[in-house]
Amino acid sequence: MSRPSGREPNQLRPVKITRNFTCHAEGSVLVEFGNTKVICTASVDKGVPRFMRGEGKGWVTAEYGMLPRSTGSRMGREAARGKQGGRTVEIQRLIGRSLRAAVDMKALGEYTINIDCDVIQADGGTRTASITGACVAMVDAFSKMLADGAIKQNPLKQMIASVSVGIYKGMPVLDLDYPEDSNAETDMNVIMTESGGFVEVQGTAEGETFSREELNAMLALAEQGIAELVSLQKQALAD
Amino acid sequence: MSRPSGREPNQLRPVKITRNFTCHAEGSVLVEFGNTKVICTASVDKGVPRFMRGEGKGWVTAEYGMLPRSTGSRMGREAARGKQGGRTVEIQRLIGRSLRAAVDMKALGEYTINIDCDVIQADGGTRTASITGACVAMVDAFSKMLADGAIKQNPLKQMIASVSVGIYKGMPVLDLDYPEDSNAETDMNVIMTESGGFVEVQGTAEGETFSREELNAMLALAEQGIAELVSLQKQALAD
């Protein structure tokens, strides 16, 4: 019983984090989890949404999109249909919520960090790649703000990263690619901090339900995978 | 250190399930989790979405809404704004996905069950009350289809129910009401089958992250609460 890619159950795909991928954004990262490729940018804007003004705290928000032909068959362009789909809305809310957990909003002050995650090639795990890449882009944006004197203290509390785990043909596996994801019995996205705290856990049974034991096995894989991802984020930031 | 409502940490709010609440739908339930009140209807439509036609399988989908003044201050009406909000989209996708896990689509045949969950009064936990009530409405709709001869076999695989759990002031608690929910460090929604399988687990840290131990404590509370809810669903269906 083996994985379509031949990977070990606890093996991540090759992960690549390219900083400064485009030139305009304060932070710009191309993140690759195998064939999944996402451009993550962090843009700094002065000011916060109306309901937060005057409290001296910052805000982090995210938007997510897929290029129409990032997928096997072309998807309609959301801008042309005039509406973001339910899956898009769900994912971008998750990205924003996760990244906010990494930030000390007082230290950020009244600035908004706009995260954009745009998938240029999809092969499963676009949301976990997005979160992992966006955190690096956000760190770069904070460095730029510190260098510019916009802020005095780094608002990053700690790195966060994310990975998917699942049950594929009865076997708990780490970092599902599309052939696995579309056949998994259970799919779970986990977001954790570098110190091992959980930020978000979202597990969904597809068809069959999952047990406490399976849940535990998946969480163990996630903990290991996220530790590796955080280490890769730090290497990228050290370059 | 006690809960605002004075409840025990593992105590559900008073739960009430009123069947046949309105007269037109094949299944119609008013579900109350304390002050949270949701009208759940299950409507049977012949046919399935285009992409599924001819496969002999059924479909279950859900929509969710809140009356503008179901909440403490009035929310804008989504129909007037011309757009369902991100939270609404996220919740109705969760409800649909959860209920599909309870149904044998082959046995349902080419029918669509449209679930509508409309919150008339909100006090925390509207999505978990919705899922719990909608499952009962769906069972009533299946009974009606069986009685009418539309289907020959009950498509229900097993009951599902849902409850929220969280960490409130450091204490794991069951079935959060609004005063708890808005101050909880962690909020988790759990959906399970009557036989104890997990359908969906969604845990989110608000501010502080949560640990494996806290996760386990919350899951234990959820398992107990859902067992009670399934028992209440069955009582209601037996009346």
Place this chain on the structure above:
Amino acid sequence: MSRPSGREPNQLRPVKITRNFTCHAEGSVLVEFGNTKVICTASVDKGVPRFMRGEGKGWVTAEYGMLPRSTGSRMGREAARGKQGGRTVEIQRLIGRSLRAAVDMKALGEYTINIDCDVIQADGGTRTASITGACVAMVDAFSKMLADGAIKQNPLKQMIASVSVGIYKGMPVLDLDYPEDSNAETDMNVIMTESGGFVEVQGTAEGETFSREELNAMLALAEQGIAELVSLQKQALAD
């Protein structure tokens, strides 16, 4: 020649007005005209629309909706379609216009009363039930404002109520239910004050035109019916 319900031509359906139906709104009424059931809430907001600011006058506006399965077959949810239908727009404009006729805007001061009428079960006459119930909800909201000291003088000029009349199989009848409404030759909605002044009269021929005599017969029925409704509103408010 008799009515499907067996009622006398000048007989209202059983009318029930339940105050404080939900707990958050300043006024909250469940109004029932037979099987037609509408939740009417009145919400008080500080401030008025931009074009009225600084004139010291208040504003009353209304929104109307139907739960998707309030009707015999499920209607698409307007929030999901991204657009309120023409009938909805027409009805909510009527409700708002009618209620404004009951209010002394100077006495209200710069507050907006948002009326929401949400039909949970429909059997004809939803707009007239909405107006009749919403007026009671608005009176409760005014009482709350007076008790809170937000206003010093009751802005209610006089109660208004509304009923439908029509020509069914050649016979003028009061308060049409759905079986009558869908077969009536003429359908007329009348809104009046408690002192017998007309606020709005909307009569529409369906198929055959109507004569001055028929119009007069319908207006006489409406005058009687509205007198009864005002009396029921006052009883409800006295409880």
Place this chain on the structure above:
Amino acid sequence: MSRPSGREPNQLRPVKITRNFTCHAEGSVLVEFGNTKVICTASVDKGVPRFMRGEGKGWVTAEYGMLPRSTGSRMGREAARGKQGGRTVEIQRLIGRSLRAAVDMKALGEYTINIDCDVIQADGGTRTASITGACVAMVDAFSKMLADGAIKQNPLKQMIASVSVGIYKGMPVLDLDYPEDSNAETDMNVIMTESGGFVEVQGTAEGETFSREELNAMLALAEQGIAELVSLQKQALAD
């Protein structure tokens, strides 16, 4: 106490009906009620809406618009705002409903008549002018269909026309222009057939309510005015 225009209380504005105003539509009329000018076209399309197919009956529907600068100050263009306003929706539903009352749908057969009423200059009474002009355009379209052999029998049951009446400074008046309309206590739109049957009556109190006597006085003015309008329609059609 006189009218701003110096007209008698029962005096219409100069009415002008120009047929074949534009060249493409099957019926095309410029209707003028004083300074109110509306282009009314009737377009013939083969087929009927989906819900009516196969019944051998026709359909009449209407859309209404105002050029942005048809009014004293420029209104936003509805196409640019992406939404027809509530008033527009209300008016175009009224126009369609009224014209359907003039047509024998069996005789029309499975054709749709699309009425477009576009106000190029507004001075009160645009909806009544629209209905009056559109009926003439529709008659021209029927003549063309008969000439082309598309239908064998004229589907027109009888002409309809429409006029506004109101109470201005306590005085019942016919055919209100903008200075009257914006100051009237009551405004009523009446649609009648050439034989004197009522198609629609819509009376609205602005501020003060109106009495049965006032209603009767307004209806008498409307009956007289509509008789004159029908006569002008027939003259135009005879040319």
Place this chain on the structure above:
Amino acid sequence: MSRPSGREPNQLRPVKITRNFTCHAEGSVLVEFGNTKVICTASVDKGVPRFMRGEGKGWVTAEYGMLPRSTGSRMGREAARGKQGGRTVEIQRLIGRSLRAAVDMKALGEYTINIDCDVIQADGGTRTASITGACVAMVDAFSKMLADGAIKQNPLKQMIASVSVGIYKGMPVLDLDYPEDSNAETDMNVIMTESGGFVEVQGTAEGETFSREELNAMLALAEQGIAELVSLQKQALAD
């Protein structure tokens, strides 16, 4: 080889410019290029868009629309579809850009000129007729502003006008009507000032490409045609 209309290759259609066509706008023109008829209004609004405030400069913007039955077969109404089509957007951007080239924004001061071009009858060349007519409407609006004392100096730098040219059956022709336009190999819209400067040139090959020589021949026709149109604009303004 002759033109469907029998015109000479370098012959404009009969052009008619009627000023003060409607009564409310500061400038209102009916422009006719043969059977193409467009109502062009210029509306003066105090203030400029947010991004320009405080710079002491004015703004000119344009919107374009077609009545649904201005064309041979009825087009859907953009306001009803909730969206302006791509062609509409393209044309109104062209009209606005062209007219801005005619105006000294400093002399205009912080006023916005809203141009509305509404086609009531279409026979090819609606955008060129719109620009030619709108310039006259704008000049009238400037005159009114000068007369009212809103501005002290005429902001018109010089007149602009526009005409289409094309290659029809191998022959360069001026001012294409619909039968030519729909069969032309190349269609070009040219906007020039009265002193012969180019404001915009938009040439499009339909099917076959065009050569430098053909381009030159078309530009020569355009220069001649625009000189004639400017002369007609000036005559109209002199009346």
Place this chain on the structure above:
Amino acid sequence: MSRPSGREPNQLRPVKITRNFTCHAEGSVLVEFGNTKVICTASVDKGVPRFMRGEGKGWVTAEYGMLPRSTGSRMGREAARGKQGGRTVEIQRLIGRSLRAAVDMKALGEYTINIDCDVIQADGGTRTASITGACVAMVDAFSKMLADGAIKQNPLKQMIASVSVGIYKGMPVLDLDYPEDSNAETDMNVIMTESGGFVEVQGTAEGETFSREELNAMLALAEQGIAELVSLQKQALAD
């Protein structure tokens, strides 16, 4: 008087065309004109739009978008705003029209080629880079269709390419970058075939008008630049 980039007036930016940039689309190209970078994909879909069915001819259409932070300051995401902006609509119509000029629709048969041009980094000339890159992507898609046996004959009539030219500080220049584009007196986009025929010419004066001589100078630069671009396209396709 020199260009901000130090380029000669007739010098293109470094152009790079990377084929097979992403893995799913039938044709996928990253095109770079200096710092302007656009992902162009060509997707093959069976079938054509409804209005063309049964004629045995194909169709080519295009959509265009910019990643929110492809620009110096972040632009709102069109999918989130629910509407494509006017500039987007204008550009994607131009791309589609231009590419259709390169294709023999009979040879293509009833297939639709969907072109997507997504700007990941913008520095002027995004539409001309898009057209130039998309043509290469389309050629790759045609090769794949030929290899798969979907078509028997290559539908490409000839290559097309596009470049911008303009008048910058009085000097005609080729291939404007953003610093030039935002200060140019005139900006012109030219699309030509490899054999030197014009497909589209769009020249716009910004502020000052342009003369016939300037137009000629710009066209000469465009002819030279497009010849170079076609040669680069062919080199890329030969690799």
